[in-house]
Amino acid sequence: MNNRKSLSIIIAGGSGHWAELNHYPAILDLKKQLSNIKVAAIIDMMDPKTQTEYKNLQKILEIDNPEWINPHSYTEPQLENKLNDIAKKNNVRIIMVSTNPLAHFFYNSWGAKNNINVLCDKPLVISENASSNLKNAFKIQQKYEQLRNSIQINKGKNKRYLFCLPLRRRMLKPFVKTANELNNIYKSTGEGIRYMNVIINGGVHKYPIEFLKGGAHGYLDGIGSLSHSSYHYIDVVAWYLAIAKGNIHKLSISLPYIFRVRDYLKIHGYKKLRDLIEDSESFGFNDSQKIPEQILNAELDFTFHIKLLDHDDNVLGLVSYTSDHTTHTPRQTKYHPNMIEYTNDKLGGRMSQIYFDIHQGALQNIQIIKNDVVFLGNKIQTITRQHPKIGKLLTMRHYRDAYDSNTATPKDLVKAFIKYTAGYKIDEDYLNMICNFDDQRLTNKLFSLFYELIAQEYESHRSKLAKKKVDNEVIIDQFI
Incomplete structure (x- = not known):
């Protein structure tokens, strides 16, 4: 495949069950077609090398040698700077988010702010103590609107920009x-x-x-x-x-x-x-x-x-x-x-x-x-x-x-999302199934x-x- 269509991916929650089940099998399949697709970084509190029961993850570690980022080692501004450095160094064009739901907004915001395509597990936004604190519960819709504004700006600049949920x-x-x-x-x-x-x-x-x-x-x-x-x-x-x-x-x-x-x-x-x-x-x-x-x-x-x-x-x-x-x-x-x-x-x-x-x-x-x-x-x-x-x-x-x-399975949609981001045509049915923001x-x-x-x-x-x-x-x- 053409080098100009290569891309790197950050996977937030990359040591977890959902990434093992869907993200990594899709990426490993696509590597047979897209020679320059690469997982640049895995963000997770668990060291991916210790998750030996996850065979797809271990293959990704062996092939791509992604950098492991423990988010608990950084403040939010420090983590944002770290992600910026990795994105610039590796031509990151996708972030996949399957973390604790409370962290979704941080990674979604970072992706949207930097014109990086986002594939996020549900829910898009949640707020700490939203079950008992009304002020925090109101933040869910407020944060959603913040994301929506960033995404609309990106779509104005890039019609192919994607921010999706695999529902x-x-x-x-x-x-x-x-x-x-x-x-x-x-x-x-x-x-x-x-x-x-x-x-x-x-x-x-x-x-x-x-x-x-x-x-x-x-x-x-x-x-x-x-x-x-x-x-x-x-x-x-x-x-x-x-x-x-x-x-x-x-x-x-x-x-x-x-x-x-x-x-x-x-x-x-x-x-x-x-x-x-x-x-x-x-x-x-x-x-x-x-x-x-x-x-x-x-x-x-x-x-x-x-x-x-x-x-x-x-x-x-x-x-x-x-x-x-x-x-x-x-x-x-x-x-x-x-x-x-x-x-x-x-x-x-x-x-x-x-x-x-x-x-x-x-x-x-x-x-x-x-x-x-x-x-x-x-x-x-x-x-x-x-x-x-x-x-x-x-x-x-x-x-x-x-x-x-x-x-279509979640794995199919992950593959379609990556191929579309890389500039390839994909089946319109798949594109319609990738639920847009x-x-x-x-x-x-x-x-x-x-x-x-x-x-x-x-x-x-x-x-x-x-x-x-x-x-x-x-x-x-x-x-x-």
């Missing part, structure tokens, strides 16, 4: 097919979504001592399960509302239910499971140990209601979004003091239970159903019912390997507002001081 549900056939069916009925009849009931069950039961561990799905930063996988499904809600909005003018969001870490520990929600799977003599579990306040305040389970209103504030319908972490789990993985995140183990018992029930008035109903143990299958069923004057009364579809068959305006607004309501609930119950009230209404056309 997998937007590329999975069951979700894409549902989007198309919703949009078709909307275009042909004008009928929008009236009701959507969403239930996401995670099946994650941590012991008190396990809440003290970090990781991408940790609680140390005063944020909880909303900042984990929930972002994917908030994005699906925003996506579907945007393409079949009918007469929806305004969204009014409320928080009828919240269950925090302190509530879970108060009722010993972990104890029955722990008694079942742990050897009584293995560890002397201390259930009275001190858990920091920021962890206790973090959310585990929650329900949000999104009331759909027209221009005259008439109620059109409701979206109910429930995410419960502390549901059924077949966990068999026992506690080990050196294990940061037990759900990454194949016997960790994390669940992928997903239920979407969508009604387009009287004209169409679509259900998306998934009920799997993570790592042990990805089967999705969809059920579509249409009015007989419009289409088929009943269509049932079964996708037995939904995450890998007849779809502006596609996230409504998603991030809902995500930010959810945290604002969670923080407001905390402050209203625990403080006598008057706090700024959350504006819980969203004019939908301002964000799509």
